[in-house]
Amino acid sequence: MSDPHVPGGLPQPxxxxxxxxxxxxxxxxxxxxxxxxxxVVALVALVVSAVLGGxxxxxxxVFFDGGPRPADVLPASTLAVLSIDLDPSAGQKIEALKTIRxxxxxxxxxxxxxxxxxxxxxxxxxxxxDDVDFDAEVKPWIGKRAAVAxxxxxxxxxxxxxxxxxxxxxxxxxxxxxxxxxxEEDLGFVVGTEYLxxxxxxxxxxxxxxSGGQESLADDTKYQKWTDEAGDQGILNFYxxxxxxxxxxxxxxxxxxxMLGFGGGAFSDEFSEEFGEDxxxxxxxEFGDGAGFAGESAPPAAExxxxxxxxxxxxxxxxxxxxFDGLAGTVRFAGGGMELSVVAGGFGQxxxxxxxxxxxxxxxxxxxxxxxxxxxxxxxxxxxEGLSCSAESGGPDLVAEFEEAVGLDLPGDLDTLLxxxxxxxxxxxxxxxxxxxxxxxxxxxxxxxxGDADAIAEVIATIEESxxxxxxxxxxxxxxxxxxxxxxxPSEEYAEALLGGGGLGATEEFRDAVxxxxxxxxxxxxxxxxxxRTALIDLAQxxxxxxxxxxxxxxxxxxxxxxxxxxxxxxxxxxLLLKLSTR
Numbered sequence: 001m002s003d004p005h006v007p008g009g010l011p012q013p014x015x016x017x018x019x020x021x022x023x024x025x026x027x028x029x030x031x032x033x034x035x036x037x038x039x040v041v042a043l044v045a046l047v048v049s050a051v052l053g054g055x056x057x058x059x060x061x062v063f064f065d066g067g068p069r070p071a072d073v074l075p076a077s078t079l080a081v082l083s084i085d086l087d088p089s090a091g092q093k094i095e096a097l098k099t100i101r102x103x104x105x106x107x108x109x110x111x112x113x114x115x116x117x118x119x120x121x122x123x124x125x126x127x128x129x130d131d132v133d134f135d136a137e138v139k140p141w142i143g144k145r146a147a148v149a150x151x152x153x154x155x156x157x158x159x160x161x162x163x164x165x166x167x168x169x170x171x172x173x174x175x176x177x178x179x180x181x182x183x184e185e186d187l188g189f190v191v192g193t194e195y196l197x198x199x200x201x202x203x204x205x206x207x208x209x210x211s212g213g214q215e216s217l218a219d220d221t222k223y224q225k226w227t228d229e230a231g232d233q234g235i236l237n238f239y240x241x242x243x244x245x246x247x248x249x250x251x252x253x254x255x256x257x258x259m260l261g262f263g264g265g266a267f268s269d270e271f272s273e274e275f276g277e278d279x280x281x282x283x284x285x286e287f288g289d290g291a292g293f294a295g296e297s298a299p300p301a302a303e304x305x306x307x308x309x310x311x312x313x314x315x316x317x318x319x320x321x322x323x324f325d326g327l328a329g330t331v332r333f334a335g336g337g338m339e340l341s342v343v344a345g346g347f348g349q350x351x352x353x354x355x356x357x358x359x360x361x362x363x364x365x366x367x368x369x370x371x372x373x374x375x376x377x378x379x380x381x382x383x384x385e386g387l388s389c390s391a392e393s394g395g396p397d398l399v400a401e402f403e404e405a406v407g408l409d410l411p412g413d414l415d416t417l418l419x420x421x422x423x424x425x426x427x428x429x430x431x432x433x434x435x436x437x438x439x440x441x442x443x444x445x446x447x448x449x450x451g452d453a454d455a456i457a458e459v460i461a462t463i464e465e466s467x468x469x470x471x472x473x474x475x476x477x478x479x480x481x482x483x484x485x486x487x488x489x490p491s492e493e494y495a496e497a498l499l500g501g502g503g504l505g506a507t508e509e510f511r512d513a514v515x516x517x518x519x520x521x522x523x524x525x526x527x528x529x530x531x532x533r534t535a536l537i538d539l540a541q542x543x544x545x546x547x548x549x550x551x552x553x554x555x556x557x558x559x560x561x562x563x564x565x566x567x568x569x570x571x572x573x574x575x576l577l578l579k580l581s582t583r
Contacts, residue, residue: 069233070147070163071218073195075211079158079244083147083237086119088332092234095333102559102582119144129182137178141171143194151199151208152243161208162187162198172196226328229343229573234332242345245324252314252321320346325572335512337561340578347574355568356421357517359450360525361505364497366428368530370504372421373522380415407466408459417459419451427494430531434539440476440490446498447488453481460486512581513564520566528560529583559583 070083119142120134132138143165150158166172173191176198180187188202190209197212199205217223222242227233325345332339354374363370387398403410427444431437449456460479464470471477471488480487480495489495504510505517509527517523537557541550561581568575 067143067145067165068194069218070145070149070165070195071223071227071239072216073192073197073209073212074147074149074161074163074217075151075208076215076217076220076223077152077211078161078217078239079150079152079241079247081147081149081217081239083145083163085233085235085237086144088234089232092232092333095336099333099337099582103556123179127179127183129179132178132182137175141166141168141175143167150244151211153204153207153211158247159199159201159204159208161205162189162196164196164198165194166191166196169193222326223328226326226343226345227330229575230328230330230341232330232332232334234330234334236331238329240327242324242326245321249318249321252318255314323347335579335581336583337512337579337581339580340576342576344574345572353521353569354420355517355519355521356423356523357505357514357520359421359423359448360425360523361510361517362501363423363425363504364427364502365504365507366530367425367502367504367525368428368430368527368532369426370423370525371425371523372423374421375418376521380411380418384411384414405466407462413459413462416452416455417449419449419456421450423448423450425498426532427497428527428530428532430535432535433542434535435542442491444491444494444497445489446491446494448498449486449488450484451486453484453486456486457481509562509581510564513562513579514566515579516566516568516575516577519568519570521569522567524563524565526563528557528562533557 069085070081071078074081119139123132123134123138123142145165147161147163149161149163151161152158164172164176169191176189176191176196180189180198187198187200188205189196189198190202190205192209192213195209197205197209199208217239220241223239227237227239323346327342327344329340329342332341354376356372356374360370360372384399387402399410402408408414424447425445429444431442437443457479460471471479476490477488478490478492478495480489480492480499482499485499487495487498489498504525509529510517510525513525514520514523537550537553540553545553559582561583563578563580565576565578567577
């Protein structure tokens with residue numbers, strides 16, 4: 001699989017030097033071709049736009065032996081990869097058929113028939129070229145899997161790579177050459193036994209093909225770990241290797257050096273020209289020597305986090321990237337709908353290990369929209385420590401100023417106010433006519449703070465007293481509470497409904513959209529089967545929307561059941577799941 005080939009399919013030794021097409025000579029042969037390197041970007045844009053715009057058709061029409069995936073031919077040194085698979089598992093094909101048939105507008109909107117060849121659609125969308133006949137010059141060799149990747153070949157920067165599945169080596173060599181010529185792209189490529197590899201040079205393309213044959217990405221243990229965690233691969237799949245964080249850290253270091261290097265160089269000259277040469281002296285006099293510029297008078301780096309943060313605004317981000325352990329994700333058909341599953345390592349320290357599913361599950365069963373998050377332990381303390389850095393470096397004491405302004409004792413009162421979780425919800429009982437809504441009091445919306453209700457209410461009262469006003473007088477939001485719940489809502493009736501609890505968590509719509517609710521530390525839920533859908537369509541009609549637009553909105557939303565977005569932590573893995581369920 002790793003042998004590069006010359007036109008005609010004759011094996012070429014792996015050590016052979018690839019050749020380039022002489023300028024202006026489209027008839028020259030060889031495994032390498034050079035056009036503009038933006039071909040990779042153009043073809044990737046094609047893949048992504050086609051999947052997002054018409055991904056359903058991608059599994060509707062394709063039934064053939066899939067063969068190896070791009071990860072089987074890309075090298076283990078791949079840093080990032082985005083792949084499209086027009087031949088996923090048989091189960092996903094069935095799910096795709098079931099889902100597609102529920103949307104009568106899909107075919108018309110995409111301009112596709114169920115019998116259309118998605119490969120033709122992709123190529124024609126990406127490359128507008130009348131000189132290429134897809135059926136005669138592309139279809140005979142192009143496969144149904146492709147990927148764009150960034151591969152580390154040992155240079156200063158990763159190289160861009162396109163891996164395109166092929167079914168005929170000789171025809172692929174000539175056909176891809178013509179596509180590149182038509183698109184006026186500058187790239188080199190080599191033809192392997194099952195994949196064509198293109199890059200910004202023929203040498204890079206061949207190095208990728210050879211390296212992939214020796215040790216593929218699919219054999220990499222980290223790739224296996226995170227793609228397995230993400231679940232069954234689908235139409236669109238992506239992976240970011242742990243090593244990719246090193247490039248991001250280097251980029252941030254370079255950027256922060258330019259941003260803080262006011263003492264010399266081109267950036268300093270431009271800054272002085274814009275603000276005047278005396279700006280640094282005035283800045284230091286105003287905020288203290290600790291706020292001097294890194295280029296000249298910045299103090300030596302200290303051990304504490306405050307000094308690090310002031311000297312490098314990206315210090316915290318880089319520290320987080322140091323913990324990054326890899327990421328994988330997939331877009332697939334499953335459970336009567338589509339879902340995006342993402343999993344990553346090294347982010348667990350940023351999320352609460354507590355769940356908010358029970359709090360949202362206790363909302364009224366007819367809830368149309370709900371969002372919530374579990375407050376991480378020490379979250380208030382971390383926020384206050386961040387504000388404290390300015391005072392420790394000679395700047396204003398923001399914590400003291402905030403305490404004086406709002407009358408709170410930090411971080412204690414903030415910790416009380418945040419509680420254990422927050423939930424925001426909109427009830428399913430929509431007003432009969434949205435155009436007649438006069439204020440917040442007409443809306444069944446509420447914010448619930450979970451924790452020590454009496455203590456939370458006392459903190460809110462302190463804030464109101466500091467500003468000599470009240471939420472109810474200022475914006476019409478009342479405050480009611482039970483022992484463990486404080487509700488802020490403009491509707492007294494809806495507030496009472498929230499305090500009374502409900503059965504949202506037991507509904508089929510909620511369970512389908514958020515299957516891991518019991519573990520989720522952050523959650524968003526939307527019920528399409530509510531009065532709000534009809535009310536919004538009626539509002540659009542009343543404001544002059546055309547009959548065709550109204551009919552399209554009804555047809556496209558009728559099959560939808562619910563949408564859920566949730567995140568949770570299991571061991572060292574942080575998960576994100578977006579799930580769109582249909583009837």
